[in-house]
Amino acid sequence: MMPITLGERPSVRLVAGVFALCILLSSAMSAQTANSAPPPSTTEKIIIDTDIGSDIDDAFAVGLALQSPEFKILGISTAWGDTHLRARLLTRFLKETGHSDIPIAMGIAKQRPGKPEILSQAPYAERIPADQKYPNAVDFLLEQIRLHPGEITLISIGPETNLGAAIDRDAATFRKLKRVVLMGGSVYRGYSQFNYGKTRGPDPEWNILCDIQAAQKVFSSGVPLYVMPLDSTQIKLQELERAEIFKTGSALADALLVLYTQWSHGTAQTPTLFDAIAVAYAMHPELCPTQPLRLRIDDQAFTRVESGPPNAQVCLRSSSDQFLEFFMPRIVSPGVITENVNERLLKFGRDKSANVSQIAERTAAR
Ligand SMILES: [Ca+2]
Numbered sequence: 193m194m195p196i197t198l199g200e201r202p203s204v205r206l207v208a209g210v211f212a213l214c215i216l217l218s219s220a221m222s223a224q225t226a227n228s229a230p231p232p233s234t235t236e237k238i239i240i241d242t243d244i245g246s247d248i249d250d251a252f253a254v255g256l257a258l259q260s261p262e263f264k265i266l267g268i269s270t271a272w273g274d275t276h277l278r279a280r281l282l283t284r285f286l287k288e289t290g291h292s293d294i295p296i297a298m299g300i301a302k303q304r305p306g307k308p309e310i311l312s313q314a315p316y317a318e319r320i321p322a323d324q325k326y327p328n329a330v331d332f333l334l335e336q337i338r339l340h341p342g343e344i345t346l347i348s349i350g351p352e353t354n355l356g357a358a359i360d361r362d363a364a365t366f367r368k369l370k371r372v373v374l375m376g377g378s379v380y381r382g383y384s385q386f387n388y389g390k391t392r393g394p395d396p397e398w399n400i401l402c403d404i405q406a407a408q409k410v411f412s413s414g415v416p417l418y419v420m421p422l423d424s425t426q427i428k429l430q431e432l433e434r435a436e437i438f439k440t441g442s443a444l445a446d447a448l449l450v451l452y453t454q455w456s457h458g459t460a461q462t463p464t465l466f467d468a469i470a471v472a473y474a475m476h477p478e479l480c481p482t483q484p485l486r487l488r489i490d491d492q493a494f495t496r497v498e499s500g501p502p503n504a505q506v507c508l509r510s511s512s513d514q515f516l517e518f519f520m521p522r523i524v525s526p527g528v529i530t531e532n533v534n535e536r537l538l539k540f541g542r543d544k545s546a547n548v549s550q551i552a553e554r555t556a557a558r
Pocket residue numbers: 242243244247249250349350467
């Protein structure tokens with residue numbers, strides 16, 4: 193600010209001008225307060241494409257999405273193998289957790305020749321009548337993109353068969369997705385390896401191995417692509433966390449307990465939460481920081497890094513503790529967390545510091 197020296201006097205005109213400006217500003221601000229429109233919606237329109245019913249991580253991933261106010265779930269489609277039985281599983285899961293309003297679509301029932309897959313969670317799904325009808329997942333996906341061009345995040349947590357078929361049918365419409373967030377691939381780290389020390393290197397990752405051609409179509413489609421490979425998604429749900437979830441007695445926890453028990457054949461197997469990391473990334477990208485890479489899927493289902501313009505944002509490292517600090521309060525909550533997103537983020541920050549000792553205890557117990 194310019195100082196006023198002794199002997200100078202601000203002119204009467206200047207003082208009057210400043211006064212008038214203050215009144216104008218003040219009335220403009222109060223008018224804005226009185227007429228303020230509701231804040232713009234911060235919810236993200238999502239569709240989840242899932243092979244729920246085989247491994248258990250899909251159930252935890254869908255459960256996380258159901259608990260998250262950041263999302264408006266336009267629908268959930270089923271991928272790979274017995275997609276009708278998977279849709280029946282979802283019907284029961286959504287009904288039991290109070291989300292029957294979410295549309296379910298049935299994907300293409302492709303499977304590897306001679307290798308029909310038995311769904312570990314079939315008994316849960318079979319309680320829904322076998323004559324239940326579902327719309328076609330590829331039709332559903334393309335219709336939703338046409339209704340909301342540039343607005344939908346497709347979270348793909350199964351083999352990419354439905355995505356590949358949508359690209360074959362209408363690639364231009366598919367590219368009008370806001371983005372695809374995909375659990376899949378293995379860039380430097382394979383299954384059950386750590387991100388340190390000597391490893392045997394990447395593996396063909398399951399979702400890509402099941403339908404290599406479909407994955408190749410997705411990676412070369414030109415759609416904005418966010419990839420969560422084995423490198424960053426092998427976060428375990430240990431016994432202490434499982435007990436925390438299952439003892440809550442919420443409808444979601446009860447459904448997860450039944451599905452977990454069927455998946456683990458009643459033993460204490462430890463789930464790897466692969467797919468839940470993709471769901472978490474779609475709302476809180478800081479949980480899995482990405483870097484631009486050019487990835488190509490080769491004919492043996494390996495994820496190859498190539499030189500050239502990037503075609504994907506890829507998360508190669510994540511923190512198990514940071515992820516669980518986010519995931520656990522969500523999944524044990526009795527319902528959708530309803531508080532304002534900013535408040536919740538602040539609370540998340542506070543909880544992070546408050547939970548340091550609990551996390552240290554958990555880590556020590558492992
Ligand atoms: Ca999956």
